[in-house]
Amino acid sequence: MEKIKVGILGATGMVGQRFVQLLQDHPWFQVVAVAASPRSAGKTYEEAVKGKWKIDATIPNKVKSIKVVAVEEDINKIVSEVDFVFSALDLDKDKIGSIEELYASKDCPVVSNNSAHRWTADVPMIIPEINPQHTDLIDIQRKDRRWNKGFIVVKPNCSIQSYVPVIKALESYKPRKLIVTALQAISGAGKTFETWPEMNGNIIPLIKGEEAKSEKEPMKILGKIKDSHIEEAKTLTISATCIRVPVIDGHMTSVDIELEKKISKEKFVDAIVNYKNPISDLNLPSAPKQFMKYFEEEDRPQTRIDRDIENGMGITVGRLRQDSVLGWKFVSLSHNTIRGAAGGAILVAELLKAKGYLGK
Numbered sequence: 001m002e003k004i005k006v007g008i009l010g011a012t013g014m015v016g017q018r019f020v021q022l023l024q025d026h027p028w029f030q031v032v033a034v035a036a037s038p039r040s041a042g043k044t045y046e047e048a049v050k051g052k053w054k055i056d057a058t059i060p061n062k063v064k065s066i067k068v069v070a071v072e073e074d075i076n077k078i079v080s081e082v083d084f085v086f087s088a089l090d091l092d093k094d095k096i097g098s099i100e101e102l103y104a105s106k107d108c109p110v111v112s113n114n115s116a117h118r119w120t121a122d123v124p125m126i127i128p129e130i131n132p133q134h135t136d137l138i139d140i141q142r143k144d145r146r147w148n149k150g151f152i153v154v155k156p157n158c159s160i161q162s163y164v165p166v167i168k169a170l171e172s173y174k175p176r177k178l179i180v181t182a183l184q185a186i187s188g189a190g191k192t193f194e195t196w197p198e199m200n201g202n203i204i205p206l207i208k209g210e211e212a213k214s215e216k217e218p219m220k221i222l223g224k225i226k227d228s229h230i231e232e233a234k235t236l237t238i239s240a241t242c243i244r245v246p247v248i249d250g251h252m253t254s255v256d257i258e259l260e261k262k263i264s265k266e267k268f269v270d271a272i273v274n275y276k277n278p279i280s281d282l283n284l285p286s287a288p289k290q291f292m293k294y295f296e297e298e299d300r301p302q303t304r305i306d307r308d309i310e311n312g313m314g315i316t317v318g319r320l321r322q323d324s325v326l327g328w329k330f331v332s333l334s335h336n337t338i339r340g341a342a343g344g345a346i347l348v349a350e351l352l353k354a355k356g357y358l359g360k
């Protein structure tokens with residue numbers, strides 16, 4: 001099968017590097033263009049990431065010698081060479097929004113990791129195992145914007161990936177309130193301990209803008225398509241605290257949840273483990289075999305030993321117990337740069353390919 005040609009916007013950054021690593025032997029997609037700022041343009045990929053390669057694996061040979069191009073200046077060259085792009089840019093949000101629209105208007109679909117379009121009414125925000133049906137919004141988006149092949153789809157923030165699946169799994173028990181504290185790794189800020197030595201042995205109780213994302217984005221994902229937008233879920237309220245902790249990868253959350261309907265511990269665990277995954281029949285290459293795993297061991301999940309489960313695409317849950325305030329509490333974990341960023345976006349692209357939105 002001829003592979004679908006992919007470009008990565010922001011390929012030299014931390015998330016961009018993850019895309020490069022995760023796509024190296026992908027059965028459907030092949031990286032043919034790596035784009036970044038004019039600072040990197042003209043260098044080979046290997047030269048451009050010299051001294052700032054942050055992934056615990058070598059740079060894939062297939063990409064090392066590709067010449068980096070400039071996201072804006074070389075747009076016509078890029079769209080002529082690729083079938084779609086992943087966006088992992090980090091610059092002014094309005095600027096990213098208009099760059100992504102420009103690519104889509106030039107018949108180049110965009111699967112974005114960035115927050116610029118998460119609240120654009122006709123742009124779906126997708127976790128494939130939760131709201132794959134929201135891809136239907138693409139047809140409306142294309143029609144309204146008069147885009148022929150292009151479109152924009154986004155994935156949500158890395159902080160919400162480990163608790164939104166649990167809320168979805170418990171849907172029939174009517175979740176009403178949720179208080180979440182997210183303990184977030186430093187790679188979520190694009191940093192390592194070398195580039196952020198202040199994080200050694202330290203905790204910072206602020207991640208700017210993150211709490212609003214953690215409270216609001218689940219409502220769009222759990223919402224329904226109505227006319228040309230997503231009507232947000234209204235029956236649940238979330239209160240979030242996001243804290244930076246001295247961990248390299250893996251966001252852990254501590255969650256208190258109130259359910260309207262009574263549930264036993266066994267049923268709670270059963271809802272998680274036997275969640276009816278709507279994409280399990282599609283056999284997407286990056287999809288975890290088991291979406292959510294529950295640990296009976298009372299000291300799991302742990303960031304270092306459990307974040308890579310299912311190649312970093314699995315969600316792990318543990319420490320489920322009754323709570324005298326909201327009813328139940330648990331701990332959950334997901335890999336922030338894999339499930340929460342590049343891996344999550346690749347899975348979205350695989351879903352789009354399976355539904356006929358990408359490729360010839």
Ligand code: NAP
Pocket residue numbers: 009010011012013014015016035036037038039040041071072088089090091113114115157158187188189190191336337340341
């Ligand atoms: P990063 O390491 O700072 O990388 C930023 C990328 O954007 C680089 O490739 C950089 O190219 C490029 N860039 C910067 N200015 C540019 C310009 N003027 N024109 C074209 N390209 C430009 O950032 P990151 O951590 O990978 O994050 C990327 C995005 O993903 C951000 O929006 C972030 O919020 C989001 N995100 C990150 C995570 C995570 O875990 N890290 C998780 C979810 C979402 P140069 O190398 O040439 O400067």
